[in-house]
Amino acid sequence: MATAAEPQKVQLNGYVGFDTITTQIEKKLLKRGFQFNVIVVGQTGLGKSTLINTIFAAHLIDSKGRQSVEEPFRQTTEIQTVSHLIEENGIRLRLNIVDTPGYGDQVNNENCWEPIIKYIKDQHSAYLRKELTAMRERYIQDTRIHCCLFFIAPTGHALKPLDILVLKKLSEVVNVVPVIAKSDSLTIEERLAFKQRIKAELAHNNIKLYPYDSDELDQGELDLNQSMKELIPFAIVGSEKNVVIDGKAVRGRRNKWGVIVVENENHCEFVHLRNFLTRTHLQDLIETTAQIHYEAFRSKQLLALKESSARQEQPQPAQPSSQGGVI
Template sequence: MHLSPGSEAPSCRHGLFRSHWRFGTNSTILTYFVSPHMVIKNEEMRSLELSGQVGFNSLPHQVVRKLVSQGFCFNILCVGETGIGKSTLINTLFNTTFENEEADHYEREVKLRSQTYELQEHTVKLKLTIVHTVGFGDQINKDESCKPILDYIEAQFEKYLEEELKIKRSLSNYDDTRIHICLYFIAPTGHTLKSLDLVMMKNLDSKVNIIPIIAKADIMSKTDLGNLKKKIMTELQSYGVQIYQFPNEDEEVGEINSSLNARLPFAVVGSTEDVKIGNRMVKARSYPWGAVQVENEEHCDFVHLREMLLRVNMDDLREQTHSRHYELYRCCKLQEMGFKDTDPDSQSFSLQEMYEAKRREFFKELQHREESMRQMFVNKVKETEAELKEKEKELHERFEVLKRMHQEEKRNLEEKRRELEEEMNAFNRRKVAAETLMGQALQGCSQQPLKKEKDKKK
């Protein structure tokens, strides 16, 4: 653990500048007040010898006792294709069987499934959260495979930042769900990395600690496996993908971590099956030609992965998540909110003044937006009125055209009616004349026989 500057900016109270320092990753804050008129001289630190036992040498034991009583949390994100062996490897790492639903290859989108377990080894309690990426790489269109995973990681950062910015916060009891490590499972194809793997790891390297893993390494020979490791590391370096590097500054673990860095990416085999090899039972995978022992360094890198993940660098992974990835996210968010750091030589500012300035800026922007929306509304109303007038004009013109057409048709109909009446009158006259002629003809025919009879009588 170490002392590092906290996230809060110096503030002024009663003529004193207040600064905060954070102890490790805990929420303990050391506060000191310095007068702006106080002149601090840079003097060398003097070492003094104690004449007797004081007692502060028990401070590390007090810290350990407190941390053990509180317990620890560790969150693992497993990214890889369906059926590549993610669940089996996690079960093998923690020597237990976690509950996990089997996934198929027909998921329409990537879904993240989080499961939390309470584990205890001797007196140490561990709250373990495992996040599985269900359906990753199973879609035909893989453009949207990265977004759900990135959104989930940023959502956990956002929750922690919201807790930090609360007035009454309780970070010591906060359920930290930030991802501490991403185990990225690579298919043992013997070729190079897929484009999806490169894009995914490039998007993840600034948000989480990445450990690349070659899954099911027992299907490849040692020569092919060594060549694949070199290809993967070469591609990661050429594309600028930053994976987690085990720290080698500490003398106690520096040598171990240097050897672990040379073995990246880890080629692992997972199995929960106990197989009898000689006179002892070991975790292995049985084949007709023999057995692949999980904890045999000649067969795979499982032992080195467990050494790195659980026994040597678990605290460093937690520290890197907080001090590097979360701090990067936090800085970007606070800059978006308008906060900024002051130079050492510049005049300090108060949060109250910044709040008032941001409040005035917000109301000014709100007023500007309101005025803009009002003007937009007025313009929209004017445009609508103009459109309605134009449509009214078009309707009026169309009405006049239809009216003229109606009057024209009416005149035509009146003319046709007059013509028809005239034809009817002419027909009636001809009919009357014909009937008159016919009556005269009939009358003439009836008088001729009478005349003949009279002539005969004479």
């Protein structure tokens, strides 16, 4: 007989149905849709604006940048954000793409990365402020940058000191995925050697890039990340124009000596990059941003806030009061 202290065992007869929770979550998530924010960073003229238009096909920057494909290329002169709602098989993805002006062509390039870092931190700050308000929104609009595509010039030599500096700063605040821009200018051997060189330099300078190793990953995920780490930096080619091959229009670049087809895996690694961003790591990029980069920002800001309010509570000698507003 069960005593009063013992919890009574309830016999679960048959099917209760809590295994449908995944379907319930899925339904809710699908209704809400997903938000993904990408930023492109790199020295000037490396094809950042072009790649954005290549990855997400339709001419996404049309509204603020080029009006048509025929228009000459314009240098990006300010940080521009373009939002798009994409739908695939009933799944909605709200995409924010942040195009930045190329850096590195000034006489003095000191602190040229600051506006970009500030932009990324401002998004964290805006999110935190919304999170801390008493009547916070049910779903906070997320503008935090989930992925930074960093463009490396296809010099075939080494990373420039400025690139190393910028990569270091960026990797502290955002998931960074480096790419070798305009890789059609490198031969197969040069591309391979350049990749190895970049990897060695990144390791030497202790630059931690996405994807990160974690105890939470299972073997399959670890293997996938390992194969991605071998591919990164993706050697890419971008093009806004279609070329007709065998009667089919494809994204490509026509040269005197032939056509390079952007989506052909034998020509470049554009498809690998797109799969990485959309098919295999989209959710993880979003999660990692919240769990690692935003969390670090948040705890730093909240600690600073606590310290400043503790200081204000202490009896102060007659002094002008310090300004709050750490966030």
